[in-house]
Amino acid sequence: MSALLLSSEAVAERWNGRRTAAVVLVLTALLLIGLGVGGAMIPESAYAVHFDLANRPPSAADPFGTDWMGRDMLMRTLKGLSISIRIGLFASLVSTLIALLLGVGAAVCGGWVDRIVLWLIDLVQGMPHLVFMIFISILVGRGIPGVMIGVAATHWVSLARIVRAETIHLRTSPYVIASRQMGRGRWFIARAHFLPHIVPQALVNTVLMFPHAILHESGLTFLGFGIPSQLPAVGVILSESMRYLSTGAWWLGVLPGLALLAIVLVIDRCGDSLQALVSPAAAQN
Incomplete structure (x- = not known):
């Protein structure tokens, strides 16, 4: 009886953990979609130049204050976060696609294909990460396309190794061996x-x-190799704020930086929730 009671409690705890993870995942996804879409719809007039409102500290009317040109820093930050979210989404999806294609292809084909993929992985891992992104961004022509390609081309390496190792392990699974003996081709498998x-x-x-x-x-943009200064990206905002922090305008860098950090932590929490849903064992922790 006690064993049955413990088993039911374990099931309830597991269900509650997965339900909590699902709620967190949905809420964070809605927040990111709202920032990405809503921020993209903010017109330029919302952060237009008003020299008569320059250098105002945070207040109820201007929660993030204004900069040296009187622009609303909250609107600029929201616009910049929407740009960062769209670039990050594109880079993540492309990097994952590259990792899947190379990892599965290397394990399935083997031979010279596997050697070439391992050589590419070692080549990218052997280069300084930031320098490689700067090089690709300059090669493409900077701007948003350069940042997207630069970030996407440097973030697939670790996942490609994992995918390759998992696929090689799966090749010895009984159902894969049975499928191969039934005459199925390697790409079907x-x-x-x-x-x-x-x-x-x-x-x-x-x-x-x-x-x-x-x-x-944001790092590439901050260093001047990413998004042009005409756009209110978070990296542009942080780079510009460095010239005015010594004058006491702390809000120009601190508040946009905290907003960026908050978004990063929210996305990381979203990933943990998704992992809890995909892995039942993780949901029990």
Whole structure:
């Protein structure tokens, strides 16, 4: 009787953990969608120049204050966060797609394909991460396309190694061996057996890669190799604020930086919730 009671309690705890993870995932996803779409719809007039309102500290009327040109820093920050979210989403999805194609392809084909993929992984991992992104961004022509390609081309390496190792392990599974003995081709096995096992893990990795992509985009922009200064990206805002922090205008850098940090933490929490849903064992923790 006691064993049955413990078992029911474990099931209830597991269900509550997964339900909590689902609620957190939905709420954070709605928040990110709202910021991404709502921020993109903010007109330029919302953060237009008003020199008569310059250098106002945070207040009820201007929660993030105004800059040296009288622009509303809250509207500029929301607009910049929407740009960062869209760039991070694109870079994460492309990086995951590259990792899946190379990881599965290397494990399925083997031979010279596997050697080339491992060489590419070692090549990208051997380069300084930030320098490689700067090089790609300059090569493409900077701007938003340069940042997107630069971030996407440097974040697939770790997932590709995991996908390759998982696929090699799956090749020795009984159902894969049985499918091969039934005459199924290697690409059928990859599509029917490997991808269903790997895609959930890749999906979690995409969400966890999201905040890294956003931070690297902001870092590139802060250093002057990313989004042009005409756009109110968070990296542009932080770079511009460095010239005015010594004058006491602390809000120009602190509040947008905290907003960026909050978004990164929210996305990271979203990834943890998704992992709890994909992995039943994680939901019990």
